[in-house]
Amino acid sequence: MSTIDYSDKIPNNVNLSEDRTLQRALEQWQPNYLKWWDDMGPDGSQNFDVYLRTAISVDPQGWAQFGHVKMPDYRWGIFLNPAEADRKIHFGDHKGEAAWQDIPGEYRANLRRIIVTQGDTEPASVEQQRHLGLTCPSQYDLRNLFQVNVEEGRHLWAMVYLLHKYFGKDGREEGEALLERNSGNADNPRILEAFNEETPDWLSFFMFTYFTDRDGKFQLCALAESSFDPLARTTKFMLTEEAHHMFVGESGVSRVINRTCQVMNELKTDDPAKLRAAGVIDLPTIQRYLNFHFSVTIDLFGADESSNAATFYSTGLKGRYEEGKRTDDHQLRGQFYKVLNVQNGQLIEKEVPMLNALNEVLRDDYIKDSIGGVERWNKVIEKAGIPFRLTVPHKAFHRNIGLLKGVKVAPDGRVISESEWAANRDNWLPSEGDRAFVASLMGRVVDPGKFANWIAPPVMGINRQPVDFEYVRFA
Template identity: 85%
Template sequence: MTGINYSEKIPNNVNLAEDRTLQRALEQWQPNFLGWWGDMGPEGSHQYDVYLRTATSVDPQGWAQFGHVKMPDYRWGIFLNPKEEGRKIHFGDHAGEDAWQDVPGEHRANLRRIIVTQGDTEPASVEQQRHLGLTAPSMYDLRNLFQVNVEEGRHLWAMVYLLHKYFGRDGREEADALLQRNSGDADNPRILGAFNERTPDWLSFYMFTYFTDRDGKFQLSALAESGFDPLARTTKFMLTEEAHHMFVGESGVSRVIQRTCEVMNQLKTDDPAKIRAAGVVDLPTLQRYLNFHYSVTIDLFGADESSNAATFYTSGLKGRYEEGKRTDDHRLKSETYKVLEVRDGQLAEKDVPMLNGLNEVLRDDYIKDSMAGVGRWNKVIEKAGIPFRLTVPHKAFNRQIGTLAGVRVSPEGRVVSQAEWDAKKDQWLATPDDRAFVASLMGRVVEPGKFANWIAPPVMGINRQPVDFEYVRFG
């Protein structure tokens, strides 16, 4: 990379061309990244020309440049939102002080941990989705998958920039380790459990991008409040791209539902066996997939009571979702929040100090947001005249983290015995048979404008292009 035009090869607004130390660090890291992309990125895709959106600056004209590009040549840029002069920390013990432009020594370990954990999720999801291109239901969907993949790659670059720029040797070692862990690896797995789950089919992919990328939205929004200004500015820009990932998920599930409803009305039946025989996903199976992905994702917010969450907030490292719109004192020393526990065999609420309950605050904000999209899916079913509604399970359902870990709770929120759980879990969570059936529907469709039988076409194409545009050229 010596002598290269940095603004061209790595679009950035962090003055990379003038920063020799950072250049040297990235010159060593970039070949490893490209090696990881070659080994663990989208399988078989390296020679495709894909109609991708590339960020070349943070202004409205520059952050979404569209054109066909080979993914290994994609320009993974480094962008921070414009600096807000005089920005103050607006929560925690440092409220009212100037935002930090460098890492305060006493918060160094915690900040590094936050950045590494966020950074680890980005390549993990690329690894989870690695084989999906081989079974894409359309060229349009294949392009959307690849767009999500390259943007997760760019979000990895964003976190690696912070590690290299602000954390010295420790940061360089952590940046290297981000490429050494692999999703689902028995010896060196990804940090968070949801990112070691397989994403074996497109229904899982749509559920993942709807539910799990929405966790990303809320985590990034909380970090966008950070008193460490470079982290806040980096995550604010990442949020512009995260919105597309959630759109892919919400619209994908919506199109699956639409196609199922069309077939149900054509056949005048709601019998899952007959629906499946017609080659579409029955609504009860969609519900079981929803229950699984939702419950796995809400575990990502962590334990319902957490001293780490309290420390991150009081230190000014991580705020709440939309912290600035809240009307309390932004210190929370005397505030409480309700969390769940099991009392006398029933779920019951108890008050805990809000500082310790901040994971639950963020989880509850996420749940409200998730339910809104499920409501939009139900409108598709309602419009088709079918008396079935998808529901979001109770937040205590199928939990593996915190006070509720291992407590057996039905989707309606009733504590059940292990025997009842064992008898009914196949009604509540996707079974091996469900997954085998969905896998049997997966077959590659790549003729422009054609779609697999189990999913409806989108209403419109990407960037005002027609639905039958050649989004991927196979070369």
């Protein structure tokens, strides 16, 4: 069933009405979700009519329709990719067996932990971004923010459905807890540290959607390989929506760079002070924001060596990125992978069993993918004729997890002393002054077709609409 049933209270393509117990449980969770959205979702936006896309099918072509809708009326629901007939497990100890439609009892605890951790990131990012609408640089950007927000909300629904359907009372309690934790809350924070960071300005938002939503892509791709078929089908559809979030980040940073380069050429200067006085974000500041968001995000992949990662793979719960395209035995026994360690003040590579290094394998795949977008940003700078290049810092830079936790490493990969780190920290990561300056630019622009001075307009609008289309109708 690929078409989504919107006649139900909870839109779905999983025949929810045939499971009355599950339907009742989710209908009891729904008002709690709406209260969370009202309390912690986009600030002051309840009465706006927003030009949003809504999933109407899970077919790759024509899966969404666009129209103005009030966000509290957005039809959040439960959508799984169509089942693949006779799907087989293609990695780990159960390779070759039929994919599971129910969870083997011995794997329930680990699978629940995976689903809860993924589910926790979805509302967390909405909470991190809830005030950004008050300082939007344009109506186009405001609409993109709200689209990201409603889809992160739907991704929460996707995980809560799995918890309710397959984990009984424990799953229902976990579903409640997903609404009780809050980003940055001192007493009940979100599970992963990157989702407790503030997203205080739009440059941070664009970096977050480029780097941190890309982590989401890689985690979802790994889960889309899962032997537990409902999880694989759920995450495959989530990936369809996730692509837009990364587009918002990549195009947003590109437009900031484009505007900065225009002003650099108009004023014939690369002096950050003069550029700031002209109301644009200088390229060295953009580099520092990049360094911060990249380093915080690669910590999300976990410790370099992890027995949990080995267990998740061997038991078939979580695969690798593009597992099916890899040409090894998909069991990895007797195979090795290099991870970084520090010895005598130097970074060294050491070989460890690949099963224990799977977090690092996924992190390295992510890094390659991230560099691609940074190179596209560099083409914008190059086209403007400016001799400056943005770079992704070394993967040991500013790390707070695993073997590299707390090791002081410069962006070029040199292990340095505490004093050298202290002397250069504000050259490598956003300083309080940088954040205050960027915050000072964040004035609200909402006239159709108008844009804040620090960002260029997009090349085209959403869904073939003109750039000056009325994307948000205010009450």
